[in-house]
Amino acid sequence: MTKREVTFRQxxxxxxxxxxxxxxxQFFKTGIGxxxxxxxxxxxxxxxxxxxxxxxxxxxxxCGKTTTGRSLIRLYDVxxxxxxxxxxxxxxxxxxxxxxxxWKTIKAKREIADLKKxxxxxxxxxxxxxxxxxxxxxxxxxxxxNAKIKAVEDNLAKLVAEQKEIIAQIKYDTRHVDKxxxxxxxxxxxxPSDSLDPRMTVEDIIQEGLVIQGFRNRxxxxxxxxxxxxxxxxIADYASRYPHEFSGGQRQRIGIARALVMNPELLICDEPxxxxxxxxxxxxxxxxxxxxxxLGLTILFIAHDLSVVKYFCDKIAVxxxxxxxxxxxxxxxxxxPLHPYTKSLLSAIPKPDPISEKNRKxxxxxxxxxxxxxxxxxxxxxIRPDHFVLANDKEIxxxxxxxxxxxxxxx
Amino acid sequence: MPDKNKQxxxxxxxxxxxxxxxxxxxxxxxxxxxxxYKGEVLCIVGESGSGKSxxxxxxxxxxxxxxxxxAGHIHYEGEDLTKVSEEEFHRxxxxxxxxxxxxPLSSLNPIMKVGKQITEAMIINNDKLKKMYLDLISVExxxxxxxxxxxxxxxxxxxxxxxxxxxxxxxxxLAIQKRKDISAEEKRELIAKEERKLHQLIEASKQRIIDIKxxxxxxxxxxKQQFKDRVKVAKAEVKAxxxxxxxxxxxxxxxxxxKLAADPSQKDLINKEIKQVKLDYINLTKITRLEAxxxxxxxxxxxxxxxxxxxxxxxxxEFSGGMRQRIVIAIALTQDPDILICDEPxxxxxxxxxxxxxxxxxxxxxxxxxxxxxxTHDLGVVANMADRVAVMYAGKIVEIGTSHDxxxxxxxxxxxxxxxxxxxxxxxxxxxxxPGTPPNMIYPPxxxxxxxxxxxxxxxxxxxEPPMFKISDTHYAxxxxxxxxxxxxxxxxxxxxxIKNSLKKAGELND
Numbered sequence: 005m006t007k008r009e010v011t012f013r014q015x016x017x018x019x020x021x022x023x024x025x026x027x028x029x030q031f032f033k034t035g036i037g038x039x040x041x042x043x044x045x046x047x048x049x050x051x052x053x054x055x056x057x058x059x060x061x062x063x064x065x066x067c068g069k070t071t072t073g074r075s076l077i078r079l080y081d082v083x084x085x086x087x088x089x090x091x092x093x094x095x096x097x098x099x100x101x102x103x104x105x106x107w108k109t110i111k112a113k114r115e116i117a118d119l120k121k122x123x124x125x126x127x128x129x130x131x132x133x134x135x136x137x138x139x140x141x142x143x144x145x146x147x148x149x150n151a152k153i154k155a156v157e158d159n160l161a162k163l164v165a166e167q168k169e170i171i172a173q174i175k176y177d178t179r180h181v182d183k184x185x186x187x188x189x190x191x192x193x194x195x196p197s198d199s200l201d202p203r204m205t206v207e208d209i210i211q212e213g214l215v216i217q218g219f220r221n222r223x224x225x226x227x228x229x230x231x232x233x234x235x236x237x238x239i240a241d242y243a244s245r246y247p248h249e250f251s252g253g254q255r256q257r258i259g260i261a262r263a264l265v266m267n268p269e270l271l272i273c274d275e276p277x278x279x280x281x282x283x284x285x286x287x288x289x290x291x292x293x294x295x296x297x298x299l300g301l302t303i304l305f306i307a308h309d310l311s312v313v314k315y316f317c318d319k320i321a322v323x324x325x326x327x328x329x330x331x332x333x334x335x336x337x338x339x340x341p342l343h344p345y346t347k348s349l350l351s352a353i354p355k356p357d358p359i360s361e362k363n364r365k366x367x368x369x370x371x372x373x374x375x376x377x378x379x380x381x382x383x384x385x386x387i388r389p390d391h392f393v394l395a396n397d398k399e400i401x402x403x404x405x406x407x408x409x410x411x412x413x414x415x
Numbered sequence: 416m417p418d419k420n421k422q423x424x425x426x427x428x429x430x431x432x433x434x435x436x437x438x439x440x441x442x443x444x445x446x447x448x449x450x451x452y453k454g455e456v457l458c459i460v461g462e463s464g465s466g467k468s469x470x471x472x473x474x475x476x477x478x479x480x481x482x483x484x485x486a487g488h489i490h491y492e493g494e495d496l497t498k499v500s501e502e503e504f505h506r507x508x509x510x511x512x513x514x515x516x517x518x519p520l521s522s523l524n525p526i527m528k529v530g531k532q533i534t535e536a537m538i539i540n541n542d543k544l545k546k547m548y549l550d551l552i553s554v555e556x557x558x559x560x561x562x563x564x565x566x567x568x569x570x571x572x573x574x575x576x577x578x579x580x581x582x583x584x585x586x587x588x589l590a591i592q593k594r595k596d597i598s599a600e601e602k603r604e605l606i607a608k609e610e611r612k613l614h615q616l617i618e619a620s621k622q623r624i625i626d627i628k629x630x631x632x633x634x635x636x637x638x639k640q641q642f643k644d645r646v647k648v649a650k651a652e653v654k655a656x657x658x659x660x661x662x663x664x665x666x667x668x669x670x671x672x673x674k675l676a677a678d679p680s681q682k683d684l685i686n687k688e689i690k691q692v693k694l695d696y697i698n699l700t701k702i703t704r705l706e707a708x709x710x711x712x713x714x715x716x717x718x719x720x721x722x723x724x725x726x727x728x729x730x731x732x733e734f735s736g737g738m739r740q741r742i743v744i745a746i747a748l749t750q751d752p753d754i755l756i757c758d759e760p761x762x763x764x765x766x767x768x769x770x771x772x773x774x775x776x777x778x779x780x781x782x783x784x785x786x787x788x789x790x791t792h793d794l795g796v797v798a799n800m801a802d803r804v805a806v807m808y809a810g811k812i813v814e815i816g817t818s819h820d821x822x823x824x825x826x827x828x829x830x831x832x833x834x835x836x837x838x839x840x841x842x843x844x845x846x847x848x849x850p851g852t853p854p855n856m857i858y859p860p861x862x863x864x865x866x867x868x869x870x871x872x873x874x875x876x877x878x879x880e881p882p883m884f885k886i887s888d889t890h891y892a893x894x895x896x897x898x899x900x901x902x903x904x905x906x907x908x909x910x911x912x913x914i915k916n917s918l919k920k921a922g923e924l925n926d
Contacts, residue, residue: 253852283836283849286849287848290848316838354766358819360920366774369767
C-alpha cells in the first residue's frame with residue numbers, strides 16, 4: 005500500500021480560495037438510551053472565502069453560526085463534510101459516507117431480493133411438462149439473473165470500497181493536520197473577560213501560542229509581543245499586567261493581539277463586539293478594519309448585528325436553523341433580499357432615526373407558512389451571479405420576479 | 416411635542432448617589448434632575464457606568480447596601496422616595512412602580528414554576544381589606560411622614576454642620592500654631608477669631624434646629640392628629656364593611672339552611688349554593704389562588720404567551736429568551752403599576768426577538784396608559800421607543816430633549832460622538848470612534864467629564880462644569896459650546912449628513 009498524503013486541492017488555491025467548506029454538518033449527541041437526542045446544529049452548509057475577503061455569518065442565536073466557526077478551527081470534530089484551508093483538508097467527518105455505505109447496502113440487498121423473486125416467478129411461469137426442457141429453461145433464466153445479481157453486487161462492492169477509501173482518507177487527513185498551517189487560522193472570542201486566563205500576565209497570554217508552536221526564545225517572543233501590542237493600540241508597559249486591570253475594550257484588544265501574534269491569514273471573529281460598550285464598539289471595528297488593510301487578513305465575521313455586518317463585510321451569509329438561507333455580497337443582500345427570513349431580519353434592525361423608526365414595518369418570518377416544501381425540498385441555488393438563495397423551483401420563479409420588480413423601483 | 420398640560424408623575428431632583436468600595440467612594444450619580452410625564456416613554460442612554468441603572472434602582476428603592484443617597488429628592492405622589500423606609504416602600508415597589516431587568520434568566524427563579532412566580536406577589540398581598548385600609552390612610556400618612564422627615568433631616572444637617580465646623584476649627588488652630596512668621600500675640604488673636612467664627616456657626620445651627628422645630632411643631636401635631644383620626648375612621652370603615660359582608664353571608668347561609676331543612680330532596684343543589692356563598696365571601700376579603708391564577712393567565716395572554724394554561728405549569732428553562740422576558744413583563748404587570756422601569760430589557764436578546772419585545776412594551780404603554788422609563792445603550796432602540804431622551808455621561812445628564820431634538824438637532828459633543836460611532840446600514844464611511852475610556856468615577860474629572868475624550872474641548876471645560884443651557888422648551892444640553900463666548904462648533908460630518916439624509920427621506924414620506 006502506498007503511503008497516504010494529506011488531501012490537497014490545487015483548484016482551490018488557483019481560485020484564490022483560502023477557506024472552503026463543503027457540506028459541513030455538525031451534530032451533537034445528548035442523553036443516553038431512550039433520551040438520546042441528536043441536535044443538528046449545522047446541517048449541510050457550503051461556502052468559500054476568498055483571500056482578503058471579509059465574510060459575514062449572521063443569524064439569530066441558536067442558528068449554528070458560532071458552531072460553524074468553532075468547527076472550522078477544529079474546536080469540534082466535524083460530523084460530516086470537509087473543511088479545506090489553503091487547499092489542505094483540515095477537518096472532515098465521515099458520517100455521510102458511513103450512511104451511504106449503509107443505505108446503498110440495504111438498497112442492493114433489496115434489489116437482489118427483488119431480482120430473485122422475479123426470477124422465481126419467471127421460472128414458475130415457464131415451467132413445462134417435459135423435464136429436459138424445463139431444466140434447460142431454468143438454467144438459462146438462472147444464468148441471466150445471476151449475471152444481473154452479480155452486477156449489482158459488484159457495483160456495491162466498488163462503491164463500498166470507494167467510500168471506505170474516502171473514509172480512511174478523511175480520517176488520515178484529520179489526524180495528520182499540519183500544525184504550521186493551523187496556526188495561520190486564529191480566532192477572537194466573544195467575551196473578552198472570559199477568554200483570557202486571569203492568572204496569566206498579558207505577555208504570557210499573547211506568547212502562549214508561540215511557545216506551543218516551538219518558539220522558546222523568551223527575548224524574541226517578548227519583542228514580538230511588544231510589536232503586536234503596539235499594533236492593536238496598546239502600550240508595551242501593559243505586557244506585565246493582568247487581564248483584570250483592563251477595561252472591556254482593552255481586553256478585546258488583547259484578544260486580538262493574541263490572535264495576531266501568530267501571523268494569521270484567516271481570522272475568525274466570533275461576535276467580537278457584542279459584549280462591548282457602544283463607544284468602544286466603534287474603536288474595535290475601526291481597529292479590525294485597519295488591521296485587515298495593513299496585514300491583508302481574511303476575516304470570517306460572526307455576528308447577529310446586521311448593521312455592523314453590513315458595514316464591515318464584503319459578503320454575507322444568512323443562517324437559519326443550521327442552514328444557509330441566503331448568501332450574497334453585502335450590497336446585493338441589502339438591495340435584493342429574497343428569502344423571507346432575510347427580509348424579516350433586515351426589517352428588525354433598529355436605526356438611530358426616529359422618523360424612519362416610526363414608519364418601519366417589521367416582517368415576521370414563519371417557516372411553516374412562508375414555504376411550501378411538500379412537493380420539492382429546497383437547495384441553495386445561484387439566482388444571480390454570486391447571489392445564492394435557498395429555494396425550490398417554484399420559489400426561484402417568484403424570487404426572479406421580485407428582483408425585477410425591485411430593480412424597476414430603484415430606477 | 417411640548418405640552419404644558421402634561422402631568423408630572425415622577426420628578427427627580429438633583430439626585431446624587433455614591434457607593435462605598437474598598438478603593439474609595441464611587442460617585443455614580445452626580446446631580447441628575449428630570450421629570451417623568453404621564454403616558455410618555457423616557458429613554459435614558461449612556462454607556463455602562465454612566466449611572467443610568469443606578470438612577471433607576473434608586474427610584475425603585477433597591478440600591479445595594481453600599482450605596483448611599485448623598486443628596487436630592489425623588490417626588491412621587493406627594494412623597495419623597497429617598498426618605499421612605501424599607502417597610503413603607505412595599506406600598507410602592509411593584510404596585511406603583513414596576514421594573515423589568517436586563518437578563519430574564521437571572522431575574523426568574525429557576526426552580527419555581529412560572530405560574531407560581533407570576534401569582535406569588537398577588538398571593539402575598541392577598542388581603543383586600545388591608546389594602547382598602549392602607550388606601551384610606553395613605554394621604555394622611557404620607558403627609559405626616561414627610562413633615563417628620565423634613566424636620567429630622569434639617570436637624571441632622573445642622574448637627575453635621577456643627578461637627579464639621581468643630582473639626583475644621585481644630586485643624587485651623589493647629590495650622591495657626593505651627594506658623595512661624597507671626598508672633599504669639601497675633602496667633603492668639605487669629606485663634607480667637609476662628610473661635611468666634613465657630614461659635615457663630617454653632618449658634619446659627621442651633622438656631623436653625625430651634626426654628627425648624629418651631630416651624631414644624633404645629634404642623635406635626637396637626638398632621639399626627641389628623642393621621643390618628645384618619646386611622647380611627649379608616650379602621651371603623653373597614654370593620655363596618657367587613658361586618659356587612661359577613662352579615663350578608665350569614666343571612667344567606669341561614670336562609671339556605673332553612674330551605675334545606677324544608678326540602679331535603681334538593682340537598683345537592685342547595686349545598687352547591689352554600690359553597691358558592693362561602694366562596695363569594697372569601698373572594699371579597701382575599702385574592703384566592705384560583706383568582707390569582709385567572710388573573711395571571713389573562714396577563715400572560717396579554718403579553719403574548721401562546722397556550723398560557725400549559726405554559727403556567729412550566730419552568731423558566733423551558734422558555735426561550737424572548738418568552739422569558741415576556742414572563743418578567745407579566746410579573747411586573749400583575750400588580751398594575753403606573754410607572755414601568757425597563758432596565759435594558761432587550762440587550763440580551765436577538766434582533767428579531769428584540770423587535771417583538773419592543774412592540775409589546777409599546778402596545779402595553781398605550782393599552783394600560785403606562786409611563787415608561789426605558790434604559791438602554793442602543794440608539795436604534797431609543798429611536799424606536801422614545802418620546803423623550805436623556806443622554807447620560809459620568810453620572811450626569813448631558814443632554815435631554817424630545818427624540819426629535821436629540822436625533823435631528825443634537826448639541827452635546829458626547830451625543831455627536833455616540834451618533835457617529837454606530838455603523839449605518841446606508842453608508843460605508845469610516846466610523847468616528849470615541850477615543851479613550853469612560854472616567855474612573857472614584858475621582859470624577861473636574862469640569863466637563865467628557866472633555867478628555869472630546870475634540871471640541873476648550874480650556875474652560877477642564878476648569879468649570881457647564882450648566883444646562885436651554886435650547887428650546889424641551890431641549891437642554893450641558894456643554895460650554897452653547898455659551899455665547901464659545902467658538903462655533905459644528906457636529907461631525909458623518910452625523911450631519913445622516914441627519915440630512917433621514918430628514919430628506921422623511922420629507923419624501925410626508926409628500
